[in-house]
Amino acid sequence: MRLDWLARGLDDIPTFDDWLGPFEAARLATMRFPKRRAEYRLRRWAGKTSVAMMLGLPLDPDALGRVEVRTVPGGAPVAYLDGAPAPVRVSLTDRSGWAVSTVSTGMAAFGCDLELVEPRSAAFVADWLTPTEQAVVNAVTGVERDVLANLTWSAKESALKVLKTGLRRDTRSVAVTLDDAAQAGWHQLHVTATEGPVYPGWWRRYGAFVLSVVTDRELAPPGSLDDPPRLTTAQPREAPIGPPLPPA
Ligand SMILES: CC(C)(COP(=O)(O)OP(=O)(O)OC[C@H]1O[C@@H](n2cnc3c(N)ncnc32)[C@H](O)[C@@H]1OP(=O)(O)O)[C@@H](O)C(=O)NCCC(=O)NCCS
Numbered sequence: 001m002r003l004d005w006l007a008r009g010l011d012d013i014p015t016f017d018d019w020l021g022p023f024e025a026a027r028l029a030t031m032r033f034p035k036r037r038a039e040y041r042l043r044r045w046a047g048k049t050s051v052a053m054m055l056g057l058p059l060d061p062d063a064l065g066r067v068e069v070r071t072v073p074g075g076a077p078v079a080y081l082d083g084a085p086a087p088v089r090v091s092l093t094d095r096s097g098w099a100v101s102t103v104s105t106g107m108a109a110f111g112c113d114l115e116l117v118e119p120r121s122a123a124f125v126a127d128w129l130t131p132t133e134q135a136v137v138n139a140v141t142g143v144e145r146d147v148l149a150n151l152t153w154s155a156k157e158s159a160l161k162v163l164k165t166g167l168r169r170d171t172r173s174v175a176v177t178l179d180d181a182a183q184a185g186w187h188q189l190h191v192t193a194t195e196g197p198v199y200p201g202w203w204r205r206y207g208a209f210v211l212s213v214v215t216d217r218e219l220a221p222p223g224s225l226d227d228p229p230r231l232t233t234a235q236p237r238e239a240p241i242g243p244p245l246p247p248a
Contacts, residue, residue: 001106003213004054006225007114008046009234010038010097019061020044021068021080029248038239039099043092044069046099051079053225054088054103076164079103091161095209097237098230102213102222109216111161113154116236117210120149128153128171136178151203151210152176158214159191159199174199186221189214206231 017025024044031037047069049059057063068080069090079086091102095114102112125137129152137148155176160166163174179188186202191214193199201214202221209231213222 001104001108001219003102003104003106003108003110003215003219003222004050004225005100005102005112005211005213005222005229006046006050006053007098007100007230007234008042008049009099009230010042010237010239013041013045014061016061017041019048019064021065023068023070023080027071032244032247034242034245035239037245039094042097042099042239043094043101046094046101047077047079047090047092050101050103050225051081051086051088051090054105055081055086074164075166076161091158091213093157095236097239098209098234100211100231103225108219109162109164110213110219111158111163112211112213113157113161114209114211115150115154115157116208117143117146117150117205119146120153125149128156130172130175133176147205147210148178151178151205151212154210154212155189155191155201155203155214158201158212159193162199162214162216163193178203184221206234208236209234 048064048067051067066082069077072078077090077092079088079090089104091112093100093112093114096116100114125134133152156171156174159174173194175192177190181188186204189201191199199214200218203212
């Protein structure tokens with residue numbers, strides 16, 4: 001089985017909402033803050049485009065409207081086609097104006113997370129990383145430290161998506177180890193949960209971004225649905241911050 005991925009940016013999204021399905025439109029309607037709405041729409045655009053590509057559908061608003069990436073209790077995304085579960089699994093993430101969707105038609109569980117390579121405070125590292133991870137991050141300085149801190153955080157979030165808990169679970173209960181192996185531009189890692197299971201994964205840096213994918217079984221690095229991947233030239237850009245919409 002294989003895992004594929006794509007990235008989409010804020011500028012890719014149509015102005016209108018006719019490509020959202022009824023479940024997605026109803027969830028969007030509960031969001032009053034422009035930044036939250038923009039990030040939700042961005043994740044939907046990436047997720048729906050990737051699911052449509054896996055299903056061989058056209059990518060126009062009508063076809064995308066047939067696809068939904070719904071939210072189940074707990075927050076995990078589930079793909080639907082014409083109102084019924086679609087034979088595609090999906091994981092979503094966004095950061096600084098760019099969303100990534102990883103997709104597969106196989107049975108593996110997986111999670112992805114996109115982060116910026118940005119300075120992280122000593123308090124962040126001490127509060128959220130395990131002592132071993134802290135030692136790895138604190139052994140280097142400058143950009144190298146920024147990459148390690150954000151990559152470690154990203155791999156934790158990816159693992160917490162595999163586990164379907166998100167941040168309800170202590171981030172120090174999943175320990176990230178960076179491996180030496182690399183393949184097709186991706187570097188290998190693994191995440192060990194305190195209760196025993198080990199989750200393999202991959203990471204790579206794209207300019208200002210670092211992307212990780214964690215799975216519940218050994219898989220080849222994810223393949224890009226775009227050639228070249230859109231993250232290759234992506235620039236970070238914040239979603240608009242504005243006053244909340246009036247209550248409906
Ligand atoms: C999972 C989580 C760590 C990701 O947070 P983040 O880094 O700020 O956001 P990202 O952009 O990387 O990822 C957001 C996506 O993670 C996915 N996600 C959220 N919770 C998830 C879970 N429990 N399992 C797997 N994926 C999850 C969703 O697809 C979400 O996007 P969507 O809401 O548009 O579908 C965070 O959302 C979390 O801890 N969620 C659980 C707690 C919570 O508040 N749940 C809300 C219930 S609806």
